Amino acid sequence: MGGRDKGLVHYMGKPLVDWVIERLQPQVDELLISANRSLDEYSGRGYRVLTDALPDYQGPLAGVLAGLQSARHEWVLSVPCDVPRLPVDLVQRLFECAAGREAVFARDEERDHPAVMLLNRACMPKLVTYLENGGRSVKGFLNVLNVAPALFPDPAVFGNMNEADQLEK
Numbered sequence: 001m002g003g004r005d006k007g008l009v010h011y012m013g014k015p016l017v018d019w020v021i022e023r024l025q026p027q028v029d030e031l032l033i034s035a036n037r038s039l040d041e042y043s044g045r046g047y048r049v050l051t052d053a054l055p056d057y058q059g060p061l062a063g064v065l066a067g068l069q070s071a072r073h074e075w076v077l078s079v080p081c082d083v084p085r086l087p088v089d090l091v092q093r094l095f096e097c098a099a100g101r102e103a104v105f106a107r108d109e110e111r112d113h114p115a116v117m118l119l120n121r122a123c124m125p126k127l128v129t130y131l132e133n134g135g136r137s138v139k140g141f142l143n144v145l146n147v148a149p150a151l152f153p154d155p156a157v158f159g160n161m162n163e164a165d166q167l168e169k
Helices: 016-027 039-043 060-070 090-096 121-132 138-142 164-168
Strands: 032-034 048-050 075-078 103-108 112-120 147-152
Touching (some): 039 048, 048 060, 060 121, 075 090, 090 112
Antiparallel strands (some): 075 112, 103 112
């Protein structure tokens, strides 16, 4: 995105973060935003903004850790800001696969989407250990947990916007 804050990049007339908020807000009791810059801009949306729990930007899992530490609920949904068409039944479908698990992630008929995950707060010590040992991969972290996939039939709902030309398409 040319160094721009991805969550604030516009897609079809509004910032990516607003698309995600619009999809998630009806599905959750508490919405938190993880950000390390543009904090005033994100705060203006009326939700609590968390910065990474660890110094020296250690990737998305540092934000996940901050969410696990701050959330009021046993289960925490984590999604990236660049997936504007998340399913309207995302939380329900993930919860359907969560019994007896530490985490659930989204999968469609084409591939896994490990960054779209529901985590039990009980996995927090494992996340701390994983990060302390230099782990940074979301998929790698999920591999150390008792995890299950939740199948979603439409791959288009997980289309993400990693580059500016994807926004135009």
